Structures are given as structure tokens and as C-alpha cells.
Amino acid sequence: MIEIPALLSILPNMVGKRILDLGCGFGEHCKLFVEKGAEKVVGLDISQKMIEVAKLENHISKIDDIHLSMEDLATLNQKFDIVVSSLAFHYVEAYPKLIKDIYHLLTDGGYLLFSQEHPLVTSHSQGERWIKNDDGMKLYANISNYGREGERDVV
Known part of the structure; x- marks a missing residue:
């Protein structure tokens, strides 16, 4: 009710951008990012069932849905202009490693936008x-x- 509108309100221009959605769930945001002009979106989630639903309900040609843990993010051999994560970082045990891995996936001048659960x-x-x-x-x-x-x- 509060988090999603707030997160979406600070998104930069997505036209022609490559986006990584960490903890993409059912892929609703991935589809929205393409609708906002993203060139390519990679949705990543640790839940195989959520990825299956994303592929069935929200998949379009510019989206790659990947079943992968954020801890294994370094295995992606791609660069992204924007990395987004909604309410997922608090599940990661090795936070410093996650941030380092994201940094290596971002293009120069790229953005990381995330939210996490409040204490x-x-x-x-x-x-x-x-x-x-x-x-x-x-x-x-x-x-x-x-x-x-x-x-x-x-x-």
C-alpha cells in the first residue's frame, strides 16, 4: 500500500534501459518496466514456483525470468542500467557481498533502487x-x- 507506490515513484526513466529485478516474485514489476520502455528486463527469484507464475502470467518477449538466488547473482554475465528490488534484501544473509555483486553488474552511472522490511x-x-x-x-x-x-x- 505504501512501499510499491513509493518505490515506483523514484524510478528513473526506463526507456531503452536494461533492468534487473531482484526478488521479482510473480513478475508484475518486470512487465511494468517493459511498459515504461525498458529494452530488456531480467527478473530473478529464488522461488521456482514464483518464476513459473511469472512466465505464465506476466511474461513478454523483453523479459527473461530466471530461477536464481541473490546469493548467486555474480553468475550473471550481463550489465544493467537499473537494479530494482522490492522487499527482498532482508532475506539475504551476506548483504555486503550482495551489494558488491550488484555494483559489478551495474553500468557506469547505473542505479540501485531497493526497499526492505521495516523493523x-x-x-x-x-x-x-x-x-x-x-x-x-x-x-x-x-x-x-x-x-x-x-x-x-x-x-
Whole structure:
């Protein structure tokens, strides 16, 4: 509701560009990028099932859908003008390696645009998710572990 419009609003001109979509899911953004004039779009996702859906529902001739983990990004032998990732970087364990791999895939002057999950989403780890009044109305979220560093699991 907030993240996708915000991310799409900062996209540079895509006409004639080569785009890499990391964590492309069902490929909706890949198709949108072609509609915005991209010359070629590579959609990459670790989920084979999502890539299959992308190929069935959102594939057009300028899109390559690839089943590949972001950790294996360095195996791509291509250059891109724009790398985009929506809510996927927080799944990668070796973040510095990911950024280095992306840097090597970008053309000079290329763009990296990404979003990632806000810590509020993972700050709840025990008790009720919502603090409610006696009538059951939500008053506020339980974010007792917001400041905790390290790996988190969403409960």
C-alpha cells in the first residue's frame, strides 16, 4: 500500500534501459518496466514456483525470468542500467557481498533502487501482537523488541 507506490515513484526513466529485478516474485514489476520502455528486463527469484507464475502470467518477449538466488547473482554475465528490488534484501544473509555483486553488474552511472522490511514488522516476538483496551479495540502495537539487534523471526 505504501512501499510499491513509493518505490515506483523514484524510478528513473526506463526507456531503452536494461533492468534487473531482484526478488521479482510473480513478475508484475518486470512487465511494468517493459511498459515504461525498458529494452530488456531480467527478473530473478529464488522461488521456482514464483518464476513459473511469472512466465505464465506476466511474461513478454523483453523479459527473461530466471530461477536464481541473490546469493548467486555474480553468475550473471550481463550489465544493467537499473537494479530494482522490492522487499527482498532482508532475506539475504551476506548483504555486503550482495551489494558488491550488484555494483559489478551495474553500468557506469547505473542505479540501485531497493526497499526492505521495516523493523516494526519483526519487532514483536512475545505476547499479544496488539495491546487492546477492555473492549478489544487495538490501542498500539507491541514493539518491545524494536531495538534488539541481530536475526529476527516474524511470529
